[in-house]
Amino acid sequence: MVTVITAFFRKMIPELSNPSVCMKDPQRVQKVLQSIAEAGANKLQVISDFDMTLTRFSYNGKRCPTCHNILDNSRAISSECKQKLADLLKTYYPIEIDTSLSVEEKLPLMVEWWTKAHDLLVEQKVRKDQLAEAVHESEARLRDGYEFFFNHLHKHDVPLLIFSAGIGDILEEVIRHFNVFLSNVKIFSNYMDFDESGTLRAFKGELIHVYNKREGALLNTGHFQELRTRPNVLLLGDSIGDLNMADGVQDMQNILKIGFLNDKVEERKQTYLDSYDIVLVKDETMDVPNAIVLYLTGNK
């Protein structure tokens, strides 16, 4: 597919001509970008997935870990349990990204994966104080250019909701580690429940997996109510399930969806082009989202 780059993009957001960028409907992208920019930064909210969206998919040819993998591969987990968690990943990740299965078919299998993995983590009696060490010793990396993304949204008081099916406690450690857990950041995720001695005993609340983010969004109406004066949304994801992260937004006027296509590119490209406004193919950077947030905040 050849994306026709308009004069507007060339002048206003040259990064949209990067080789990683694909768009099915560049005219729509231009129209939405202009509407959001005209309304101003105080009408904008950003909703982003975490694993493989704000974090890198690979580095030096090696897969980077998700929140779950950071803990799975850490010293807090026995080698026997590590093997069981790796077997689960090997079984269920191909299902998560399989284009021949419908979301309805994947749903029970995703619940099964998350439930089995969380039960194993509870059995390991993980301690709260082991989480920071797990993150520090891991290969977790935010995408290149993350500093600008977080700091720029903070500078303009644009709320950033990180909506993750990962583990919230680990996610928080990662963004703290990279010094970007700023006051405009809010997180919806799976949080651990520790007993009084600091030992993991369960996971709190309703399970969030990749394909039930709509339910997660609708359970958090309070957050979206607080942001009701911000009807314009920039959404960042890497999965088809991430498209539902904005389902709780009230009186939405404009939404621009950016999708990172990291894996199984050829099989999934058409689905991503049909679902996301901008698709970034095997792009490990925040260059395009950064150029867009800069444009949306009046290049200030």
Ligand SMILES: Nc1ccn([C@@H]2O[C@H](COP(=O)(O)O)[C@@H](O)[C@H]2O)c(=O)n1
């Ligand atoms: N046991 C598990 C369960 C899930 N994953 C991966 O985590 C990702 C979910 O997090 P998001 O921030 O992207 O919502 C998901 O893509 C799974 O592949 C895992 O690694 N281990």
